[in-house]
Amino acid sequence: MAVAYEQIADDLRRSIRAGELAAGDRLASESKLAEQYRKSVPTVRQALRVLQSEGLIEKLHGRGNFVRRPRTVAKRTNSRHQWEKDRAREPRAKRLKTGATEHDTGLGVQDLVFLASYREIKADDRLAEIFCVPAGSALVERTYRTRYAAESAPFTLVTSYLVRALVEENPDLLDETKEPWPGGTQNQLFTVGIELGRIDEKVTARPPSPEEADELELPPGTSVIVLQKISYDINDRAVEMSDVVLPGDRTEMYFTTPLERW
Amino acid sequence: MAVAYEQIADDLRRSIRAGELAAGDRLASESKLAEQYRKSVPTVRQALRVLQSEGLIEKLHGRGNFVRRPRTVAKRTNSRHQWEKDRAREPRAKRLKTGATEHDTGLGVQDLVFLASYREIKADDRLAEIFCVPAGSALVERTYRTRYAAESAPFTLVTSYLVRALVEENPDLLDETKEPWPGGTQNQLFTVGIELGRIDEKVTARPPSPEEADELELPPGTSVIVLQKISYDINDRAVEMSDVVLPGDRTEMYFTTPLERW
DNA sequence: GAGTGGTCTAGACCACTGT
DNA sequence: CAGTGGTCTAGACCACTCC
Structure with missing residues (x-):
């Protein structure tokens, strides 16, 4: 039922919420994630776009995708x-x-x-x-x-x-x-x-x-x-x-x- | 310099601002746009995503992409x-x-x-x-x-x-x-x-x-x-x-x- | 059923970062 | 330089809308 990119986004979101990925941590590279989830890189990127728009991760060109640190209110x-x-x-x-x-x-x-x-x-x-x-x-x-x-x-x-x-x-x-x-x-x-x-x-x-x-x-x-x-x-x-x-x-x-x- | 999807987005944005595409109008289909701009459909879709996030267009599955009507404040x-x-x-x-x-x-x-x-x-x-x-x-x-x-x-x-x-x-x-x-x-x-x-x-x-x-x-x-x-x-x-x-x-x-x- | 957008693949090449 | 994300292609198949 659920589409692939949503499943990947849900899984990564859960990892972040559960603290398996802490603030500031780098996620596995997009090609690694594609391998892990047995999906193509563009599909992984679509999932990461969702997390980015939710403010959960930060994409840094040439460096990687990082769990965002909460900022002071x-x-x-x-x-x-x-x-x-x-x-x-x-x-x-x-x-x-x-x-x-x-x-x-x-x-x-x-x-x-x-x-x-x-x-x-x-x-x-x-x-x-x-x-x-x-x-x-x-x-x-x-x-x-x-x-x-x-x-x-x-x-x-x-x-x-x-x-x-x-x-x-x-x-x-x-x-x-x-x-x-x-x-x-x-x-x-x-x-x-x-x-x-x-x-x-x-x-x-x-x-x-x-x-x-x-x-x-x-x-x-x-x-x-x-x-x-x-x-x-x-x-x-x-x-x-x-x-x-x-x-x-x-x-x-x-x-x-x-x-x-x- | 400018990447393809931004050029497409800029061009469509200009058309909307200039009134060539009026509020409520349907845009050409994604495959038509790809043909016009001589780019692939995913590239056109990336441009449309930009316009959507700016609130300029509305994507309706199975119907088309439409210029958004301004809503009452x-x-x-x-x-x-x-x-x-x-x-x-x-x-x-x-x-x-x-x-x-x-x-x-x-x-x-x-x-x-x-x-x-x-x-x-x-x-x-x-x-x-x-x-x-x-x-x-x-x-x-x-x-x-x-x-x-x-x-x-x-x-x-x-x-x-x-x-x-x-x-x-x-x-x-x-x-x-x-x-x-x-x-x-x-x-x-x-x-x-x-x-x-x-x-x-x-x-x-x-x-x-x-x-x-x-x-x-x-x-x-x-x-x-x-x-x-x-x-x-x-x-x-x-x-x-x-x-x-x-x-x-x-x-x-x-x-x-x-x-x-x- | 015809036409539309939504999802996904497999891979190419470019641009940026750090060593 | 190796490794990363950014852009882009050409096409397949699915889901939705409307006639």
Whole structure:
């Protein structure tokens, strides 16, 4: 009944689940497996494709097929926003100690590696509409990569936008060498007199672009979670927007919604 | 440079994007395509697999390969919770008119098809911990399927749990024929004297189980978004939990986080 | 029954990895 | 260089759909 490639996939899956093949182990070569199961190599490869799409194995050209190691789950909350706001007016010494990502993940600043780069761009139609500025207005585009010190792949790719005219009175906000900025974006905005009143987040999932799959080290078949965050000041003006790309296989997001009393 | 199957995939992708192949059109048969591109059938099939994993085509055994129709995006917000709470004490006539899903999607009750079934279960360890009851306690398990009247696949699979002891004083709450219940779960809980104080939602993404892929009509390679919702009453007691499975390719979720003033 | 996609074979050659 | 996975061929046979 069951087709051959499914039987092979089932058998290998069972071996992995049972621990006969441990995380990081190399599987027998495809030609060896074909011999063992008395099937052709393409049939074995079809079985391996199934396991790969389930995230159980990793195919490395010229090296072999390996049992995938489980990766650390990265957590993200919406309480981070109020937490960051509360710290935005604290003294630098306190802000230096920890940031919103550490708040979410429960790790210390030494466990995370952080890369930032800034450049200036002109607003396209989407960004112009969000910020209610004319298309072509000057924006600051900031890209961030955050990863665990012990792993090679980042767990978030962030592109953040600010309206240049709103922040240029503090030249440090245009200088990427000031990153990581203690206290984060909310403290940066505080230095130019902006207080946030509300944050809207839109969450979707989609297949990764080839570049995203490469950078996040995603197995084929894994989706990315895409989060678009817009920060509004206390006058309901959009002052910051971020596109956040998160690996679907290792991200958990938590949202708390308080309700008003009757 | 570029390998054959990628060239074929690129060419077909371009045809679809350019509209030469419209949504719902059948592609030429695999043997015809092999002839056209002067490649073997397995190579053509490899190209089609790429397009399938991108959600661009749908393979129907015995019928052909078809350009996939874009499906309606389903929206979900967290403002639905306050909205539903505000309506929970309204008269039945008002609650009948519309529900939280209509609030999210902007549609009327006539555009949506709704299925519900109830059964009684015993709490497993996970549920016992969430509700702070002994394992084995009686729970009401309620499953819901919601779809657009014009489409065949539901856009949400919901499994919701209540502690039987908390709701059994109103026998209607154990009766699935009372669904769809005007005013939703928050009105149901109101009838037994429960007011919600907070809702926590946890969001992750993962590959679908075969059953989920089948029911949601997901193309291979598409993830599902999994949302676990826990509703707490005003004394911080968990009173309801839902597991919500959403198709990753057609779901948008919106979360608003208000911030306290400085 | 004709036409379609699904599975499978047996083997060739190429590209990548590590020694 | 040997060994590995990646691509590709040419064809066989099966399962499904629709007429």
